[in-house]
Amino acid sequence: MIFQSESGVTLVGGAGFARPALTSALALAPDLVAADGGANHLDALGYSPRAVIGDLDSIRPDLRESLGPRVHHIPEQDSTDLDKCLRSISAPFVLCVGFLGARLDHTVAALNSLARHGRARVLLLGDEDICALAPPDLHLSLPRGARVSLFPMGAVTGRSEGLEWPIDGIGFAPHDRIGTSNRMASDVLRLRVSAPRMVLMLDRGTMPALLDAILKTPDWQA
DSSP: OOEEOSSOEEEEOTTOOOHHHHHHHHHHOOEEEEETTHHHHHHHTTOOOSEEEEOOSSSOHHHHHHHGGGEEEOOOSSSOHHHHHHHHEEOSOEEEESSSSSOHHHHHHHHHHHHHHTOSSEEEEOSSEEEEEOOSEEEEEOOTTOEEEEEESSSBOEEEESBSSOOTTOOBOTTSOOEEEEEBSSSEEEEEESSTTEEEEEEGGGHHHHHHHHHTSOOSOO
């Protein structure tokens, strides 16, 4: 394991982000780590990560040199920098900033990384959205009418309470039935899914409530 933390980790990617997004993540997850070129954005904002992890094809050479032993090179090309970071970090949870909202292929790859990692306690934070792998059994307070989108990264089934369009009895798959643009019909969501394959997408403002709910429920892996 490259980086271990007893608190949350804010993991920064190369897609770019606003300073408020970073500061709000750091308020909850104070240990700062960069995925390759994410270090460039941190440097521009005056932040220095405790570690940089990746294939290092994007970090500026001068910055790489100045960070010295905090830079960890994983040269293989069979996984993304986000994959490399998630398997190299041990922490109660990870808030990922700078992985959504830029290039579409990078956004899709980040969602793939959630499924490959197979744990719910990794949240991708965008300007408008937050994404996480749904845990086995989630209880979450949300306002009536709030958007709840579900996107399967593989075959998965589930049950729900609180949604306007319940998901009970539906077989989801990325090439078949998906569950985007659902919404809350009450103020409490209960979501149970059969496998670590369902990505939950909510409004960015729900991040504190979602993180609290995810930390209170068993994850897919110990």
